Amino acid sequence: MNQYPEIEVKNLTKNINSKQILTDINFKLNHKSHLVIIGGSGAGKSMLIKCILGLQSLSEGKVYFKGNNVSIKNERPEFLKQIGVCFQGNALFDSYKVWENVAFEKIHTKQLMSRKIARDNAVAKLLEVGLPTETADLYPFELSGGMQKRVGIARAIFSNPDILFFDEPTTGLDPLMSRKIIALIKEIMASSMKSAITITHDINLALSLASEILLLHEGHVEWSGLKTQIFKTKSKLIKEFLKGTIK
Amino acid sequence: MIIVSYIQKIGSIFRVFLSLLGRLVLFILFNLKRLFSGPFYFKNFIYQLFSIGFLSLPVIGLTAIFTGAALALQIFSGGSRFNAESVVPSIVAIGITRELGPVLCGLIMAGRVSSSIAAEIGTMKVTEQLDALYTLNTNPYNFLIIPRIFACVISLPFLTLIGDLLGIWGGYLIGISTLDFNSTNYLVNTLQYLQFEDIYSGLIKAAVFGFIIGILGTFNGLNTSIGAKGVGRATTNSVVWSSILILASNYLLTEALFNK
Ligand SMILES: Nc1ncnc2c1ncn2[C@@H]1O[C@H](COP(=O)(O)OP(=O)(O)OP(=O)(O)O)[C@@H](O)[C@H]1O
Ligand SMILES: [Mg+2]
Numbered sequence: 001m002n003q004y005p006e007i008e009v010k011n012l013t014k015n016i017n018s019k020q021i022l023t024d025i026n027f028k029l030n031h032k033s034h035l036v037i038i039g040g041s042g043a044g045k046s047m048l049i050k051c052i053l054g055l056q057s058l059s060e061g062k063v064y065f066k067g068n069n070v071s072i073k074n075e076r077p078e079f080l081k082q083i084g085v086c087f088q089g090n091a092l093f094d095s096y097k098v099w100e101n102v103a104f105e106k107i108h109t110k111q112l113m114s115r116k117i118a119r120d121n122a123v124a125k126l127l128e129v130g131l132p133t134e135t136a137d138l139y140p141f142e143l144s145g146g147m148q149k150r151v152g153i154a155r156a157i158f159s160n161p162d163i164l165f166f167d168e169p170t171t172g173l174d175p176l177m178s179r180k181i182i183a184l185i186k187e188i189m190a191s192s193m194k195s196a197i198t199i200t201h202d203i204n205l206a207l208s209l210a211s212e213i214l215l216l217h218e219g220h221v222e223w224s225g226l227k228t229q230i231f232k233t234k235s236k237l238i239k240e241f242l243k244g245t246i247k
Numbered sequence: 248m249i250i251v252s253y254i255q256k257i258g259s260i261f262r263v264f265l266s267l268l269g270r271l272v273l274f275i276l277f278n279l280k281r282l283f284s285g286p287f288y289f290k291n292f293i294y295q296l297f298s299i300g301f302l303s304l305p306v307i308g309l310t311a312i313f314t315g316a317a318l319a320l321q322i323f324s325g326g327s328r329f330n331a332e333s334v335v336p337s338i339v340a341i342g343i344t345r346e347l348g349p350v351l352c353g354l355i356m357a358g359r360v361s362s363s364i365a366a367e368i369g370t371m372k373v374t375e376q377l378d379a380l381y382t383l384n385t386n387p388y389n390f391l392i393i394p395r396i397f398a399c400v401i402s403l404p405f406l407t408l409i410g411d412l413l414g415i416w417g418g419y420l421i422g423i424s425t426l427d428f429n430s431t432n433y434l435v436n437t438l439q440y441l442q443f444e445d446i447y448s449g450l451i452k453a454a455v456f457g458f459i460i461g462i463l464g465t466f467n468g469l470n471t472s473i474g475a476k477g478v479g480r481a482t483t484n485s486v487v488w489s490s491i492l493i494l495a496s497n498y499l500l501t502e503a504l505f506n507k
Contacts, residue, residue: 055378080384091379093371105383108288108390155383 004067005030006163006195007052012061014044014051014219021047023220025061029163029195036206037199038241039216045199046088048216049165052197053085065163084156088167090148092140092155099123099136102154125154129184146177150184157188164188164196170205182208203241215241267488274466278393285389292394299360299395300402304409306359310351311343311410315417318342323426335426336436339418344445345505348411349403350497353456356403357489361464364395365485368468369478377469392469396461403457404450411446448504455500456493463489 007029014022022044029035039045050056052063054076063071070079092101099122106113106121113121123136129150140148149169156164169185170178182205189196189209198209206213207227214224215238223235230238319339326332368391371377377387415437422428467485471477 050378053378053382055381077384080382083382085379085382087375087379089374091375093376093379105385109384 006066008064009052010062012051012063013059014047014056015059021219022051025221027214027221027224029197032193032195033211034189034196034198034209035212035214036210037197037214037216038201038203038206040201043216044219045216046167049167049199082162083165084161085165086152086156086167086169088171090152092148092151094140098138098140098151101140101151102126102158104155105159125158129154146173149173149181153184162194164194166196166198168200169198170202185209271462271466275462278388278396281386281388282393285386288390288394291390292397295394295398296402299398300405303356303359303406306355307352307406307410308413310355311414312417314347314351315339315343315414316421319418319421319426333436335422336433337440340415340437340441341445343414344411344449348414349407349449349452349456352403352407352410352453353493354490356460357493358486360399361460361485361489362482364464365467365481366478368465369471369481372469372471373473373477392465395465396458399457399461400454403453407450407453411449451504452497452500455496459492459496460489463492
């Protein structure tokens with residue numbers, strides 16, 4: 001029924017001040033697949049996500065969402081309704097309570113949801129990501145880093161989006177908390193049957209989440225393919241990354 | 248050679264100023280466009296009215312009272328040199344409503360409000376909260392910028408009006424306590440020569456200052472460069488630039504409003 005991939009990036013190039021940051025990026029995000037974009041610091045991962053989301057303009061190329069060109073401004077609101085983004089630093093609104101953060105889109109975009117119902121829904125989402133009801137009325141700065149990450153995830157999945165974006169979901173968390181967050185993301189992906197793009201520099205995270213992997217290096221796609229193919233590749237960089245794997 | 252390098256310096260300062268002005272104009276136009284094409288977040292506006300306007304009352308009030316009192320003393324000592332002590336009430340009133348009320352209010356609000364707007368929005372930018380707003384289908388201009396600018400434009404005239412009243416009252420207090428004015432005489436004198444034009448021209452100035460404060464606070468906040476240093480710089484810039492623009496536009500407005 002869906003002949004189009006969820007997201008298709010075609011010939012995406014991004015220059016800032018005549019410096020090329022992303023060069024001719026092409027990839028597809030298929031249904032129910034989890035694409036992990038991996039790369040070292042400064043490879044351009046965050047920039048790529050920002051270009052896809054429309055937070056940065058493209059110098060060249062196009063981004064399609066279900067066949068619609070969302071690099072055109074007019075097509076974007078529909079696109080934004082169907083995605084959820086979990087930011088690297090969580091980006092919670094510190095002047096709003098936790099539940100208001102989670103239900104933000106519903107409270108503020110006039111989608112006719114009473115505060116009472118919005119709050120109930122938010123509390124339900126908080127429980128889903130493993131946070132007790134009491135956290136709903138706290139402010140984000142009253143929570144630990146791991147809890148804030150969960151709130152960020154709850155906000156991203158609140159309106160049941162078709163595509164989730166996770167920017168470095170485990171950075172800044174201790175190993176135990178990282179594992180818990182990874183398990184949570186896996187659980188969400190398994191139960192929602194939706195697609196996701198995660199960016200990370202951590203090969204272990206990539207291997208445990210991904211169905212497909214894309215290696216970004218100095219702004220271009222160095223390798224991309226199914227996770228299962230990654231051990232067979234001859235790419236030197238992939239091998240470098242894999243050396244970091246804990247078997 | 249020295250002269251050439253001076254001229255170059257002046258030229259480059261002028262160029263920076265012009266490019267800033269150009270970007271400000273574009274920023275204002277963009278806000279106008281968003282105002283008509285996006286939702287108006289009324290709740291945010293009310294909240295900003297409270298935090299920008301209402302919470303500034305104490306500092307505005309205190310400044311006005313002390314300034315009015317000092318002004319009364321100065322005019323008295325000046326006036327007594329040619330036996331014109333009786334002008335104190337009306338000069339205090341006119342000086343405050345036309346000039347000191349709006350300008351002091353503008354400068355204080357530049358320090359108090361423009362900086363906090365810049366810091367708040369700058370912090371939201373560096374912590375990706377603006378990006379998050381956008382991905383939650385909420386336009387930051389409509390949600391954050393426009394309510395703040397409106398709140399500034401509305402608040403400043405009200406604060407100035409209150410400042411005017413309190414400033415005159417401060418002069419009155421000194422007038423009747425240390426300067427031996429008769430209470431009724433002072434008030435009659437104040438009202439007799441005060442014209443409606445004195446007050447409303449001051450309020451028009453205040454609204455323009457409010458606009459400057461709102462625009463420069465939000466503009467600098469949005470243009471914060473990444474990092475904590477960026478936020479500091481944005482805050483400083485917003486105060487410095489809005490103060491300069493307030494003083495410059497005060498002169499221009501005075502010309503325009505009073506030379507008729
Ligand atoms: N606003 C900007 N202006 C100029 N250059 C930028 C800007 N943002 C990013 N860059 C440059 O783009 C390149 C890629 O940055 P990006 O943040 O996408 O890296 P990354 O892969 O996310 O790295 P990290 O893992 O450290 O977050 C870097 O060289 C960076 O200096
Ligand atoms: Mg990054």
